[in-house]
Every structure is written in structure tokens, then in C-alpha cells.
Amino acid sequence: MENSLPGHGTHSHRRTSSLGSLSDHASKENGRRTSTDERNDRPPVPTLLGYEIMEERAKFTVYKILVRRAPDESWVIFRRYTDFIRLNDKLKEMFPKLRLSLPPKRRFKDNYNMNFLEERQVGLQAFLQNLVTQKDMTKSDVVRGFLCLDDPPGPFDSLEESKAYCETLEEMNHRLQRELQDKQREIQSLRRILEDRDLQISGLEKSKK
Numbered sequence: 001m002e003n004s005l006p007g008h009g010t011h012s013h014r015r016t017s018s019l020g021s022l023s024d025h026a027s028k029e030n031g032r033r034t035s036t037d038e039r040n041d042r043p044p045v046p047t048l049l050g051y052e053i054m055e056e057r058a059k060f061t062v063y064k065i066l067v068r069r070a071p072d073e074s075w076v077i078f079r080r081y082t083d084f085i086r087l088n089d090k091l092k093e094m095f096p097k098l099r100l101s102l103p104p105k106r107r108f109k110d111n112y113n114m115n116f117l118e119e120r121q122v123g124l125q126a127f128l129q130n131l132v133t134q135k136d137m138t139k140s141d142v143v144r145g146f147l148c149l150d151d152p153p154g155p156f157d158s159l160e161e162s163k164a165y166c167e168t169l170e171e172m173n174h175r176l177q178r179e180l181q182d183k184q185r186e187i188q189s190l191r192r193i194l195e196d197r198d199l200q201i202s203g204l205e206k207s208k209k
Helices: 006-040 081-094 114-132 133-139 142-145 159-208
Strands: 045-055 058-071 073-080
Touching: 045 114, 058 114, 073 081, 081 114, 081 142, 114 133, 133 142
Parallel strands: none
Antiparallel strands: 045 058, 058 073
8 A cells, every 4th residue: 555645647547547457457358358259159060979878776778979169179968869869859848940850769679779879869969050050049058958058068077078088189189190190192003193293294205206
């Protein structure tokens, strides 16, 4: 605390400085808020990575979904087919004019057949892709809760999520390695084509001499 009161000029100067710093602070806060709002307004990109058949108290299948909101922000969630049904039922009530297509239920047959599960996975991925193209739906609480947009799980919130996160990184690594190998093969093929053309050009030039 200061021992003496400042003069009028000094007081005015300090007040201006204080207002300036407050303005700067507000600008920074607005900038951060705008950046956060922009990030939250981006449509999420859910990708169905696969499924796992669980056998704890009862046998059931869970689907592993990678939710990506930005290049540096993604997380993994697990959902059962019944979770998709409940979500779709709520969306029908909230948005009666909009319709999303879910893969149908399978009755009196093996629900754990690999071909069936892979077909259902494709259908659920199509459902998610159609879902995130509907802005009003994506902003609804039920969708935000389903995709954990407001409270994304950390990669190590549980042993299962930790395992899923590691598996996701491995899958991404394998995919990138395959893409790199494909590119390298393309480059080698182009090099061979160029070498063949160089030989043809060289042969034509020699024949002209």
C-alpha cells in the first residue's frame, strides 16, 4: 500500500493504465473464449474403430468410437448397439422431421457372427456420419452426451480406456505405415517409368545421329 495519495495527474495516468490492462485482459479472455467457442462449434468426426465382444456377467458387444474434434483433440468412447437405439429414439422425439437410419435389430440369429458384426459396424458408422452433418442434432444435449463432447474422457480414466487408447495409437501407426509403403511403391513405379522413357529418348537420339 502506498503511504501518500498521488496527485491528480498521476492518479489519472494510473487509472488509464489500469483500464488499458483491463482492456488487454478482456481482449485476451475474449480471444481465448472465441478460440474455445470455435473449437466447440467444429463438427466432431466420430470414427467407428471396431468392436469387442465382452463376457462379464452377460455376453454383449461394445463398439469402439474415436471422436476427433480437432487435429490435437480426440478421445475414445465405447457404446453398445442399445445405446445407439436409445439415442435414435430420443432424436426422433426431438426432431420428428429428421430421420436417421440405424442398422436393424437381428432376432433369433447369432448376434456375434463376425460378418454380421462387421456389417452392423458399417451401418453404425453411416449413422454417425449422417448424425454429425445435422447441426441442430449435434448441438443437442443427447448427442453431446453420447459423444462426450462436454466432458471428454481422459486416455487413462480406466484400464479399459487405457488399453483402447493404446490400441488406437497402434492402429493409427499401422495405417500410416501402410500408407507410407503405398506411397513408396508409387514413387518406385514412377521412377521406373521415367527411367524407361529416358532410355527411349536416348535410343531415339542415337538413331537420329
